[in-house]
Amino acid sequence: MKRFLTFDELKSLSYEEIESMQNRKFRAFIRYQIYPNHPFYRRLFKEHGVDPFALKTPTDWAKYELPLVKKADYKGNLREFVLNPQQVDGQNRDQAEAIRNILDYYKEVGYKDEHKFVFRRGLRVKLGIGKEKATQELLDHVKYQYSPRFFWFSSGRASGLPSPVFLTHYDNELMLNNMAKSGKMAIDPFVKDGFELRAMNLFPSAPHLGFFGVDGGLLQMADFVVRSTAGGAISTDKLVQLAELFKVTGFAAMPGYLRNIFCRELVNQKPKLEKRGIILLAGERIYDAVIDDIKEYFAEVGMTDTRVIGGWAASETKIGVACQCQEKGGYHNLSPLAFAVRFVKFTDDAGGYEFTSPEEGGYITIFHVDGRSSMFEGYLMGDHVDKVTTGKCPHCGLDMPCFFNISRESEIGAQMQVMGIAEEKIKGATVNLTALRESLLAMNEVHEAQIIVSKSKPNDPYSMDVLSLNIVLKSGANRTQAQRTIQKITKTETEITPEIHFMDLDTLLEQAGGLKFQEIVDSRVKPA
Numbered sequence: 001m002k003r004f005l006t007f008d009e010l011k012s013l014s015y016e017e018i019e020s021m022q023n024r025k026f027r028a029f030i031r032y033q034i035y036p037n038h039p040f041y042r043r044l045f046k047e048h049g050v051d052p053f054a055l056k057t058p059t060d061w062a063k064y065e066l067p068l069v070k071k072a073d074y075k076g077n078l079r080e081f082v083l084n085p086q087q088v089d090g091q092n093r094d095q096a097e098a099i100r101n102i103l104d105y106y107k108e109v110g111y112k113d114e115h116k117f118v119f120r121r122g123l124r125v126k127l128g129i130g131k132e133k134a135t136q137e138l139l140d141h142v143k144y145q146y147s148p149r150f151f152w153f154s155s156g157r158a159s160g161l162p163s164p165v166f167l168t169h170y171d172n173e174l175m176l177n178n179m180a181k182s183g184k185m186a187i188d189p190f191v192k193d194g195f196e197l198r199a200m201n202l203f204p205s206a207p208h209l210g211f212f213g214v215d216g217g218l219l220q221m222a223d224f225v226v227r228s229t230a231g232g233a234i235s236t237d238k239l240v241q242l243a244e245l246f247k248v249t250g251f252a253a254m255p256g257y258l259r260n261i262f263c264r265e266l267v268n269q270k271p272k273l274e275k276r277g278i279i280l281l282a283g284e285r286i287y288d289a290v291i292d293d294i295k296e297y298f299a300e301v302g303m304t305d306t307r308v309i310g311g312w313a314a315s316e317t318k319i320g321v322a323c324q325c326q327e328k329g330g331y332h333n334l335s336p337l338a339f340a341v342r343f344v345k346f347t348d349d350a351g352g353y354e355f356t357s358p359e360e361g362g363y364i365t366i367f368h369v370d371g372r373s374s375m376f377e378g379y380l381m382g383d384h385v386d387k388v389t390t391g392k393c394p395h396c397g398l399d400m401p402c403f404f405n406i407s408r409e410s411e412i413g414a415q416m417q418v419m420g421i422a423e424e425k426i427k428g429a430t431v432n433l434t435a436l437r438e439s440l441l442a443m444n445e446v447h448e449a450q451i452i453v454s455k456s457k458p459n460d461p462y463s464m465d466v467l468s469l470n471i472v473l474k475s476g477a478n479r480t481q482a483q484r485t486i487q488k489i490t491k492t493e494t495e496i497t498p499e500i501h502f503m504d505l506d507t508l509l510e511q512a513g514g515l516k517f518q519e520i521v522d523s524r525v526k527p528a
Contacts, residue, residue, distance in 0.1 A: 001110030007184040015399040025369035032105035039080040058340045058367040061378045068380040152207045154315035166373040174319040178335040179217030182323040186309040198224040202253035205229035230257045244271035250278040256517030263297035273303040282311035289441040326395045330402035340367040358388040445477035453522045468499040
């Protein structure tokens with residue numbers, strides 16, 4: 001059994017083969033990693049009377065009526081989400097038992113080399129043959145696997161302060177190999193023509209997967225990397241100059257920064273870029289209008305043949321990533337041996353749920369099948385997809401499920417009753433905030449839009465709801481005509497007449513969070 005599949009292996013295997021490997025890893029992981037070593041899930045299984053050996057596939061989570069785990073559960077129990085083979089139920093574990101669990105895991109999952117390594121050194125320790133060296137080698141192995149070495153933060157915009165997610169050296173190795181596959185997916189159609197990827201990382205530097213995952217992945221697979229940040233240590237105007245100097249052919253960035261800041265400077269300076277290029281976006285919902293604008297901006301400076309591809313991951317996915325295979329298309333999980341992606345819908349207000357059929361889409365729920373340190377099973381990401389298709393993809397040939405139209409949980413911060421829900425009641429009307437913003441961006445006159453839900457009396461939770469729109473118009477747009485159209489669209493989609501505030505882009509970016517653009521904000525005070 002492999003720890004991860006290469007991009008070429010993903011293209012050659014059937015989904016039945018991939019799913020079989022995924023389910024085998026899931027069973028082994030639950031039995032010999034999660035249940036013995038994960039305090040939170042060990043307690044969860046016991047409280048619900050579930051035998052970990054009964055879980056055969058991720059969807060058995062619902063069969064045995066285990067609750068979905070949410071970010072609030074994690075935020076309140078950070079230590080209990082870290083795999084710890086040295087303790088069980090708060091007590092120190094016998095070292096021999098810890099080694100047996102590791103051996104059972106390696107045997108069950110099919111890691112033959114690792115099993116041989118641990119077994120032989122364990123035998124030497126037991127027989128006293130080269131005991132000191134064998135003991136040190138076992139200790140080094142366990143530290144590499146399990147000892148937390150660094151962390152990054154999960155997003156706190158929708159749920160309060162950010163929470164650290166811990167990783168080990170083993171996690172980092174898996175993450176780097178899996179992240180590189182999103183880049184390979186992006187350049188795959190260009191490879192046969194000898195495309196040279198000279199990449200620029202434009203993600204903001206922060207203890208977050210978005211920066212370190214992209215940076216490490218690009219170093220794994222690009223011919224050359226300009227390791228930068230989104231206008232941080234090097235200003236955006238200098239980054240544009242570097243893009244021309246190093247003949248950059250690939251840009252990785254958050255959509256808001258690339259479109260609203262980098263591309264403006266690009267058009268302002270008018271550097272000469274290569275004709276063919278890749279643009280990898282992640283971290284925010286990717287709207288069709290944003291893609292069209294980005295392609296148009298790059299075409300103005302010579303990059304006329306571009307592929308704009310979206311990636312999806314989160315701090316909690318840690319070691320895996322999903323990616324589009326075509327512009328405005330669906331996403332494939334390129335790391336099926338790291339984590340499984342399933343989709344749920346809710347059946348009641350008390351947390352009842354069921355897994356959906358592909359056509360229904362649903363809320364993304366993840367199940368780790370590998371990894372160490374902070375681990376998540378049956379974890380409700382909160383991001384929502386509109387639909388899922390199965391079978392061989394007609395565009396890239398991968399025989400993998402493909403999920404479409406991801407609404408990021410962080411975009412819809414108010415809907416914490418059910419994480420990621422796309423609808424919110426405003427003045428009694430049910431409003432799909434993400435769909436409204438997409439309609440606004442599709443207008444010819446609108447460059448950028450921010451939606452704010454507030455109260456008419458800011459400190460009174462029982463006062464009237466107010467829907468405000470902060471709008472940036474494109475150059476030359478007629479404000480009066482645009483205002484009428486915006487009101488009509490909003491009234492049609494939400495049954496609400498909005499307050500419209502026109503402003504320039506710099507003002508909106510400053511108040512909307514800058515690099516991490518807050519597209520939808522609910523500032524309503526809640527009843528005590």
